[in-house]
Amino acid sequence: MNTVSEDLENFIVVKNSTIHGKGLFTTVDIPENTLIMAISGEVISEEECIRREEKDNVYIFWNGENYIDTIDTEKIKYVNHNCNFNCDVVDRDENSLSLIAYRDINAGEELTIDYGYEEIYQLCTCSLCA
Numbered sequence: 001m002n003t004v005s006e007d008l009e010n011f012i013v014v015k016n017s018t019i020h021g022k023g024l025f026t027t028v029d030i031p032e033n034t035l036i037m038a039i040s041g042e043v044i045s046e047e048e049c050i051r052r053e054e055k056d057n058v059y060i061f062w063n064g065e066n067y068i069d070t071i072d073t074e075k076i077k078y079v080n081h082n083c084n085f086n087c088d089v090v091d092r093d094e095n096s097l098s099l100i101a102y103r104d105i106n107a108g109e110e111l112t113i114d115y116g117y118e119e120i121y122q123l124c125t126c127s128l129c130a
């Protein structure tokens with residue numbers, strides 16, 4: 001089980017990222033496997049997902065059951081891709097996912113995940129890809 005820390009999301013801030021645009025940063029140390037925040041948003045159909053992606057909405061997650069559009073969220077939509085990611089996305093319930101710490105993360109670090117789709121690896125400029 002993940003350690004549940006209700007207030008941890010309050011210690012996650014949005015700042016300019018060296019990876020892309022804005023990113024999510026932690027202001028506190030986060031131990032491996034800690035639940036950082038829920039990933040929830042508007043639940044949409046596959047058809048609607050395709051329609052929105054064609055309009056460059058890149059904030060849609062899929063949890064195996066539903067497509068979750070996070071474009072209207074304050075924080076989670078800013079999580080950037082890094083092949084050397086420090087966070088993982090895991091199942092939560094049918095309408096959401098959880099962002100957890102994949103390893104110990106230090107205060108000040110940017111939170112990143114593996115987007116896991118083919119095109120991202122061609123565009124990626126992380127230290128592993130550069």
Ligand SMILES: [Zn+2]
Nearest residue numbers: 083124126129
């Ligand atoms: Zn990379």
